[in-house]
Every structure is written in structure tokens, then in C-alpha cells.
Amino acid sequence: MATADRASAACGVMAEAREAAVRLQALLQATGADPGKRELAEQIIRCIDRARAAVRGAAGGGSSTTGKTEQGLGLGARPPAGSKRRARRGCGEEARARVVASSAMDDGYAWRKYGEKSIQGHKNPRFYFRCAYRDELGCGARKQVDRMEDDPSLFHTTYFGEHTPACPRDDDAAAAQLDRDGHRFVAQGLPLDSFRRPCLPAEGQDPNKEMPASMVEFTAGYCWPLTDQMANLVSSGVSFGTPGELGSLDAISMEELMDLLWP
DNA sequence: CGTATTTGACCGTA
């Protein structure tokens, strides 16, 4: 595909993303969501605008920057067997990284965590994952997950490389993310029971403790994936923010919450 | 007991 075509396709996707972000912003505004959430929506829109401008610039600037071939980018290339040298990460790979802000860490693929690192200037550590089928299928897909500082329920995921077609994907789970109107949720590939599982323990919490009984306990102890249903609850005045914001939710039991989310 | 996760050590880059 020509660079201009790719840029055009990317612009289309970004326009779609921007539209969704604008709708989210309007929704948050209408429901009186706290300024932090509205600022986050604005930030998403600004980022998309910058990305669109960058893509337009790159596409309009001629082909001087497109000299690298797919092979030359070195993506997915493994070092020769026996080589002790670590593969060098080319700048091409960096350029092809896909960054996703998501409410769920799970995207339907099987990942294996291989590292966790505190990053300077970041409050939360960064998690490193690679495809669980790397050895079996030679899949070179990797991702880095950062928990957003201003909204710990959101994850900033950077994907490197692509999964091989043979990599199994949790399609049942992906299909389960269709709502009653047949609309696909934002977080595609979320496992069916992921809502019932915390994706990460909150700081200082035991990740293995029993499912809490009350809403306050549950939001205070865990970081949960934000599904569309939960987003609806947020927009209808139910806050999933910090434990301190949850005083009014004592009356909501887990059972009632599950009824709201999975009628 | 096999598999997944944790975490300190190591390596490459800027």
C-alpha cells in the first residue's frame, strides 16, 4: 500500500476515534462528571489531533522518509540461534508501535508477563508482556502496559509487532462483548468473566483476597476493567473513582451492581 | 509436577 493510502486510512480511523472521544466528552459534561475525567477526554482529543496532523505532514512530505522496507525494519526478526547478543530495537519498530488507552488490560490474546519495571517520573511500574505463543509459534508480539496516573482504572498499552495468524484469540470472549443491540464494546476481546475479576490489585491490596461484599470495599481494593456498562453507570452518577469518593455507594451491593451490569 | 509470575541481575543505548 502506498504511504498516502496508509496515511489516509490512519486518518479515517483517527477521525472515528476523535468522534468517539468528543461524544465521551459531551457525555461526561452532561452528567457533571468530575473535572479530571473531562480533562482526560480533552487530552485524548488533543492527542488524536496531534497524531492526525503528524500523519498528514508525513504523507504530504513526499517519500523521503519511506525508504525503509518492511524487512529493513527488522520487526519480528529473531537473533540467530546461539547468539548471545540481544536483538537491537530499531527505530522502525518504535515508529510502528501502536498506543492504546484502554479500560482493560485484556485484549483477547494470551500474553505472558516477563517483566515489571519502575520508570523514572512514573508513579506506577510498567508491565512487560509478550505473546504466550512466542516459543511455539514464533510470535513476536509484545506489549507494555502503564497504569495511567490520573485515572488508575485506565491503562496505557503500547503494542509492538503483530501476532501471527496462528495465535489463538479468545473469540468467544470477544463475541460476548456484544451488547443487546449488537454493538461491540470499546474494549474488544475482554474475557467474559473479566468484569468479575480485578485486573490489578490496588496498591497495598492483597490480589488474592475474596470478592468483597460491598461496593465500597470492591472499588477500594481493586482496579476493575471499565466496560461500557460500567461507563454507563459512571455517566449516570455512580462514581468508580477513589475510595474517598465512594461514601455514597454503601447501599449498593455487589448483587445489585451485577444486576445492573448483566441484567 | 508442570506452568505462570515475580524480581534481581544483566545488557544495550543515549
Add this chain to the structure above:
DNA sequence: TACGGTCAAATACG
């Protein structure tokens, strides 16, 4: 030399 990314031994878990 500091920092980010990855490795791999130790550990936890089912």
C-alpha cells in the same frame, strides 16, 4: 553512567 528493556532463577500456584 543512568535508565529502560529483557533474561532467567526462584517462587507461587493449580
